[in-house]
Amino acid sequence: MMNKLDDLIEKMKEVKEHLATLATNNEKFERFMQDKIQHDELTKQQIDSLLNNDNAFKKDLVHHSLLIERHENMFIKLLITMFEDLFTLIAGQNQDKIGNTLDADLKCRLDRYLTQMKRTREDKSYLN
Template identity: 55%
Template sequence: MNKNIIFNSTNFSPPPPPKSPTLAIDPMMIKLDELINKLSEVKNHLANLEAKHDKFEQFILEKNCNDEIVTKKINDISNNHKDLKKHVVQQSLYIDRHENLFCKLLIPMFEDLFSFIVAQNYDKRGNPLDADLKCKLNRYLVQMKKAIEGK
């Protein structure tokens, strides 16, 4: 090959001018241009729809994940509520037992203790040391019994 050849565009003649300007006003070309423009608009519209669809899918996935979390928390709260109910019933039984213990054991014990204290409230000559002591102790017993009945 000959390496001494240099390309110069002025050595070539220019291309012939178009024979008629009808190419620009050809109805078929106009329709094709319109079709290309409409297809471009449709492509842009579809791209927008795709972006919105992707965002919507992401939203749905996040919503489903959050729904699962909320459902789990609701189930946990429901289970805690059931456990709490069991504990309340158990504590109520304990309270009833302690009230029964108080009624059946402590009040008779206080009656005996107060009668012993009243018996010890006399001096050597048989005179009461505190004349109001028996009334006070009986009033305390009556108040305890009323408190138990009034629950």
């Protein structure tokens, strides 16, 4: 009978040690899960922040695209017209009193520039 009680006490000690090990492992697992939940929450906040930044960047991109288009239109409407007038004036100054060309190379270059500007204006009006 005493042997059986000793065996029972021994088995109870083993069960107690096993339960202590399980409790320790459970505490470690609970800490791990809490850390994981905190890390997941932080990751979610960072993803939300990135999505907000992405939306802001998209808005900025649209805004900048509109500004670029406006500047292109201003360039087409103002500067090309101004250069056409300037080149026409220079071409007029490149003639003598009779109307003969003084510098043929200059006339050729000015004509080429005028043609390129007209094509640019036509291409832009065709695209719009």
